[in-house]
Amino acid sequence: MNTKQDNIIRTDYAEIMQKSYIDYAMSVIISRALPDVRDGLKPVQRRTLYDMYELGIRYDRPYRKCARIVGDTMGKYHPHGDSSIYDALVVMAQEFKKGRTLVDGHGNFGSIEGDGAAAMRYTEARLEKLTQEVFLEDLDKNVVDFMPNFDETEKEPVVLPVRIPNILVNGADGIAVGMATSIPPHNLGEVVDAVKAYMKNNDISTRGLMRYLKGPDFPTGGIVVNKDDLVKIYESGTGKLRIRGRVEIEKLKGGRQQLVITEIPYTMIGANIGKFLNDIATLVETKKTTDIVDISNQSSKEGIRIVLELKRDADVENLTNMLYKKTRLEDTFGVNMLAVADGRPETLGLKQIIAHHVDFVFEVNSRKYTTLLAKEQEKREIQEGLIKACDVIDLIIEILRGSKSRDQVKKCLTDGITEGIKFKTKTSEKAAKTLKFTEKQAAAILDMRLYKLIGLEIDALMKEHEETMKNIAAYEDILNNYDSMAAVIMGELDQIKKEYGSKRKTSIENAEEAVYEEKKMEETEVSFLMDRFGYMRLIDKNAYERNKDAAHAESRYVFTCMNTDKICIFTDTGKLHTVKAEDIPLVRFRDKGVPADNLGNYDSTSEQILYVAPLSQVEASTVLFVTENGMCKLVKGEEFRASKRTIVSTKLAEDDRLVFVGAADEMDQVVFQSEKGYFLRIxxxxxxxxxxxxxxxxxxxxxxxxxxxxxxxxxSRQEYAIEYHDKPYVLNKVKLAKRDTKGVKPRV
Known part of the structure; x- marks a missing residue:
């Protein structure tokens, strides 16, 4: 007797979780995040381009709404949400992100400064000519395998028959589970030359390939300044590129100059342009440089133009080096050429990528010319049948007249069966029995129209047959001869380079490390103010003297320090955060300042400030710590001297926190106050x-x-009173007792 219990499979929970997570990880790696080395596309990109091809949205036809493209792609091929499809479509249309755009966008597709694209219901798109001719051509010639879509109602290509190494031309980036890919874009013409060099000599080295492919070619231009590292990067498939923006010097009237940034590092596109401008403004505000008079972003559709107006006699070279060191005008691009090769993720060098591509292109062309050869051979068979039929046309007409059905004629043409057919003479019947046309030839003869018997039409048929024989010979030569196949592929590559090639935008050179002399700050005395909301500011000492009463009334912490000092912020979590005084803005007395959160690692949502003092004062004193659970200790201030911005100032028990921190050198007594109103003076x-x-x-x-x-x-010699239950309470009058006792509760 079968029961439901018989169908229960008992297994270890950890085993199921491990298997499920591995399946999920592999799905993300292979089916979503990483590009295929053959066509350089992720599944969402491939499916979007194929859907546009299927919808007939060609480069020479009108644009179609992106919402239509996204909806169709999601419904047929990519059931992962419309935003992922539209984002992929937008990126393929953004010329500042791709070496060659694959989609021709019409409408607002975002900007280099990080503005997002308009909603898909407003924008339109169509395929680029390059995409149609280089990525999608020959799909009807059985050049790639097709697989069922997610619900097995449609077929989609496993890979697109791309004729150039798109993974190099357009680069790629993606984050999978436990791995990520980051491949820079390259110049199409140089990539084509490198592929041809490999095809001519499969033993060529990476250094040899780099005689043709100089290095990355970013759409934003810029300068790659570590040329000597490129060979190692392209051999291993990993490494770091150092990229700089391009800076030009323009002379103005009156002997003044301005720095103009005309190209930016590829890593700066998007919100990082705004951050770059803020970083320059911060350098000016913190007096790290006094050479910049004005900053303006004059960028437009024509290109990037960020102008820094300089004061007269500014040290231009030192300032440029400072921008390279202190801002993202010089940045690193991490290269990790990870792609799906032979069904698994693999980090590939330049030569390996080109080798995979060449193998793929040979396979595609082999399948293409096999299909074309089969079609030409079929045409030859029919043409030969029609030519042969023209020679015995009178006999065929006699067979047609004497037959009762199409099948009777067909059997006579293919097998010489004459039963039931009336012939005028025995000679005709005898001749009919010798006919041996093929099935296809017989069908073509029966479908042939009478006008084909005109002399000129017969001549045209003979010429067409000659052309077919030439094609068959050519296709067989291509399929049977490596050099012939290679010549065809290289010819196509030359044509692609001629039509779609462009000049290199990124310069490749070796540049010395940017070195600048930081002007030493003039050491002056300033006043530090922090209000109860955690806003910090520095003011001039004279401004403090003029507003001393207001400063102490409005601020929680007020003290004088040097502008070269550090400010120590002790919090209830036992952490010590330090902020350089030079990073705190020097402002007018009535200006608000900046929150402590903005200048250090302090987090106002989870920490409470207990004590703030200059590091020079803390180092020279002994600091008292008191915790909520009654623990206390004194620590020499020199222990808080550290290079890190945040350190642990005291060890705390797991359920404990600090309630007091203060400098104790000039004090000789401590009073503890508990929540239930007990006081202890020791x-x-x-x-x-x-x-x-x-x-x-x-x-x-x-x-x-x-x-x-x-x-x-x-x-002890000074009276100290607090407000307790709305009345003054003098702490010096609390009975002096021993440590670790309960204390006293004053009468109210």
Whole structure:
């Protein structure tokens, strides 16, 4: 007896999770994120281009709405959401991202400065001529395999029959599971020359190929400045390119000059242009340079033009080097030439990519000319049948007249069966029995029209037959001779280069490391102010003296420091964040300043500031730490000297946090206040001086759910009062006791 329990498969949960995740990862790697080395396209790109081809949206026909293209692609081939398809379509139309655009966009397809494309219902597109002629031609000649789509109602190509190494021409980028690809674009003409060089000599080295393919050619231009590293990068398929923008010097009236950035690094496209302008503005605001008078972005459809107006006698070379070092005007492009080859992801060098492409092109052409040869052989068979029929046309007419059905005539033409056919003479019947036309020839004869018997038509048939025989000979030569096939492929490559080639945009050279002399900051005394919202600012010392009362009334922390100092920010999580004083804006007294979050690693959403002081003062003092659970310790300030922007200032128990941090050198007593209203006053000498990574000692004994609310440092000769239950309470009057006791609760 079968039960439902018989169908239960017992297996380990970890095993199922592992298998499921591996399946998911491979799906992302092969079917979504990585390009195929043969056509250089990801599945979404391939499907979009094929759908446009199927819809007949050719380069010489009207544009069609992108929404139609996206919807059709999603419904037939790519069921992963419309945004992924439209994003892929937009990128294929953006000339600042691709070496050669594959889609001709009409409408707002975004800008180099990071503006997004308009919604798909507004934009239109069609195939580029290059895409149609180089990527999609010959699909009707059985050159690539087709596979069922996701619901097996349509067929889609496994790969497109691309005749150039598109993975090099347009590059690729994508993030899969556990791996990523980043391939720079290259110049089409140089790529074609490199492919031809490989075809002529399969043993050519990577260095040999690079005599033709000089290096990356970014659509944004720029300068690759590490030429000597390129051979190693192209041999291994991984490495880093250093790219610089192109800077020109223009002279103005009055002996002044301006720097004009006419080309940017490829990595700067998008929002990074705005960040670049902000970085320059920050350099000016923080007085890192005083040579720049004005910044303007004059970029347009004609190209990039960022103008930096300089003051008279500016050190142009030093300023240019500073821009290379301190901004993204010089940037790195990480190369990782990872692609799907033979069904699996593989990091490929330049020669391997070209080798894969050449093998693919030979396979495509072999299938193409096999298909063409079969068609020509079929034409030859029919033509020979028609020529032979012209010689015995009288007999064929006699057979037609004497037959009762088409099948009777066909059997007579193919097998010489004359039963049931009336002939005028025995001679005709005897001749009919010798006929041996093929099935296709017989069908062609029966479909032949009478006007084909005109002399001129017969001559045309003979010439057509001669042409067919020439084609057959040519196709057989191509299929049977490597050199002939190679000559055809190279001829096509030459034609592609002639029609679609363009001049190189990116320069390749070796440049020295950008070195600039940073002007030493003039050391001056400034006043630091931080309000209760965490906004920091520096003001001139004279401005502070004029507004001293307002500064202390409106600010939580006020102190004087040198502009070369660092500011220490201690928080309740036990972290110490340091900010260079020179990074804090020097402003007028009434200006707001900037949040501490913007200048360091401090996070106002998860941390609370307990103490702020200049590093020079902290280093010269001893710092008291008190935690919510009653732990306390003293730490020498020199322990907080560190190069990192954020360090751990004290060790905390898992469920503990700081409630007080302060400089304790000039104080001799400590008062603890608990949440339940207990006060404990002890001598500072009872608290141990420890390292910052120690937990410390217990300062106050807490009962039940009680916690330390605050701590106070006192100088015994000075009276210190706080407000407690809306009344003043003098802390010096709290009974002096020993550490680790409960303390007293004042009467209210």
């Amino acid at each position: 001598l500072k000498t009872e608290i141990s001086v420890t390292k910052k990574n120690a937990l410390g000692v217990r300062g106050m004994k807490l009962t039940g759910e009680d916690r330390i609310h605050h701590a106070y440092l006192l100088e």
